Amino acid sequence: MADIFEITAAQARAGVAPNDLGDPVVITRDLRKAYPGGAQILDGVSLTIREGERVALIGHNGSGKSTLLKCLIGLHLISGGEVEVMGNTFTNRPHARVLRRLRLKTGFVFQNHCLVRRRSVLSNVVHGMLGQSGSWRGFSQTLAPQAWREAAMQALADVNLAAFADARADALSGGQQQRVAIARALVCGPQILIADEPAASLDPVSGRDVMDLFARLCRDRGITLLYTTHDMDHARDFSDRTLALRRGRIFIDRPSADITKRDLQETFDG
Amino acid sequence: MAEARLHAAPERWSGLSPIKFVLLVAVLALIVASMTQVAPTPKQLADGVPGMIRLTNRMMPPNLDPAFLTRIFWRMVETFQIALVGAAIGILLSLPIGWLAARGVTPLGRGGYLVKAFVSLLRTIPDLVWALLFVATVGLGAVAGTMTIVVDTIGFCGRFFAEAIEDAEKEPQEALSVIGAGKVSIFFGAILPDTAPSMINTSLFALEKAVRSSVVLGLVGAGGIGQELKVAFDLFQYQNASTIILAIFVVVLLMEWATDRLRASLQ
Numbered sequence: 416m417a418d419i420f421e422i423t424a425a426q427a428r429a430g431v432a433p434n435d436l437g438d439p440v441v442i443t444r445d446l447r448k449a450y451p452g453g454a455q456i457l458d459g460v461s462l463t464i465r466e467g468e469r470v471a472l473i474g475h476n477g478s479g480k481s482t483l484l485k486c487l488i489g490l491h492l493i494s495g496g497e498v499e500v501m502g503n504t505f506t507n508r509p510h511a512r513v514l515r516r517l518r519l520k521t522g523f524v525f526q527n528h529c530l531v532r533r534r535s536v537l538s539n540v541v542h543g544m545l546g547q548s549g550s551w552r553g554f555s556q557t558l559a560p561q562a563w564r565e566a567a568m569q570a571l572a573d574v575n576l577a578a579f580a581d582a583r584a585d586a587l588s589g590g591q592q593q594r595v596a597i598a599r600a601l602v603c604g605p606q607i608l609i610a611d612e613p614a615a616s617l618d619p620v621s622g623r624d625v626m627d628l629f630a631r632l633c634r635d636r637g638i639t640l641l642y643t644t645h646d647m648d649h650a651r652d653f654s655d656r657t658l659a660l661r662r663g664r665i666f667i668d669r670p671s672a673d674i675t676k677r678d679l680q681e682t683f684d685g
Numbered sequence: 686m687a688e689a690r691l692h693a694a695p696e697r698w699s700g701l702s703p704i705k706f707v708l709l710v711a712v713l714a715l716i717v718a719s720m721t722q723v724a725p726t727p728k729q730l731a732d733g734v735p736g737m738i739r740l741t742n743r744m745m746p747p748n749l750d751p752a753f754l755t756r757i758f759w760r761m762v763e764t765f766q767i768a769l770v771g772a773a774i775g776i777l778l779s780l781p782i783g784w785l786a787a788r789g790v791t792p793l794g795r796g797g798y799l800v801k802a803f804v805s806l807l808r809t810i811p812d813l814v815w816a817l818l819f820v821a822t823v824g825l826g827a828v829a830g831t832m833t834i835v836v837d838t839i840g841f842c843g844r845f846f847a848e849a850i851e852d853a854e855k856e857p858q859e860a861l862s863v864i865g866a867g868k869v870s871i872f873f874g875a876i877l878p879d880t881a882p883s884m885i886n887t888s889l890f891a892l893e894k895a896v897r898s899s900v901v902l903g904l905v906g907a908g909g910i911g912q913e914l915k916v917a918f919d920l921f922q923y924q925n926a927s928t929i930i931l932a933i934f935v936v937v938l939l940m941e942w943a944t945d946r947l948r949a950s951l952q
Binding site for chain 2: 488490514515518519521523525527529530531532533534542543545546551553554555596599603
């Protein structure tokens, strides 16, 4: 609880008025994660992210950024503490129903897009509906209900890839594949979008395009965005707030515009 | 060069420990001892040559009587039907069985080992033994043959499908899991597209295997051309037998050619 107050105080110092923000959509309380026989990756992370915020998470390799994101959606089981996403609370043994509920409201984009290579672009986007009820028809665009196909085509149009709907996923460039992954994450209308270094495997121009797309789509639709990055320009330009992880703890939490060179040195040298 | 001289070359037989050496000698001794008991001696081979020549002479020329050829043709069609239907049902059943047996994917948890053991049981019992069992239970004829091929195909495909599923790319599965997809949706959405080439390849081998198996199943009364072959040998109709053997050769050759072409087109 102490960390929550500290963060609130930090926000106050940084000039972020709590009234300007929406309701909390992601809360972690004393979140801990240790791998069996390994080091403590997350060591008491407490944070609150509010509706509509765009938050960048930075830290050096192994600081626990990806682990934190995967803990939020139950892809990694947590060792201690509590996670609350969109009102769905879980501890170290999340119920499948709770995970399913929160995943329906959350889009996740992986660093290397994780598309099904042999399927068409449209089928990959239709996969985004697999969590919906009656989802068995979503494993291929051929069998998907017409409404799902139309939603997927709209999502592809949003990322400027509608013309590639029929192409095989692995025939696209890395940047295009990442945009397909974004369309897949957005097709079911998530309220939170979580992205694990979405631009890391792309060249600088494609990476910036992808980040720009992320920020624009989230802003236009009021989606809360949480992403990890190693690129400080991406953190500063596309987020309102930056969190820095060091030794498994939140080390910095302030508006992205206020992040200084010294903050970065302390984050990455620490 | 000077630096290279500092390092001695590894020993020639560094991978062969004393225990491995003893095991190797024991296996070689077992093979030699078994050869003295069951392998043909040069004398036995020499004595058999005249008998082989006599039999070949009695098989020539093959019986090309149109009525006989028509009967053989329809028997070959039945053989092919047994192989095709048996393999098709076996391949279809192998899909869920392979999924249930695949380590790390099966929804049964440790129960997956039981499914794997069941598939091993189907595979380790030879097809002729299965045919005898089915002839005893459903009677003589093609149905027993088809059931034998089904079981044999599950034993073969179930194992390879399970291995392909275990080796499927994990990342797309993780991506669908994060979306909230269930295990069945992940199987059809991510696992099946990734493993399809390997599964089709395995299925084509299973079909080839089924054609070869269905030819001999008739020897124990499970339908197909094997039944005609048995009758021909039992009644010393060697010219009929040679026609049947040639027909089997042509069908198996055609089947292998067709599956090779299909495999090549999938590359």
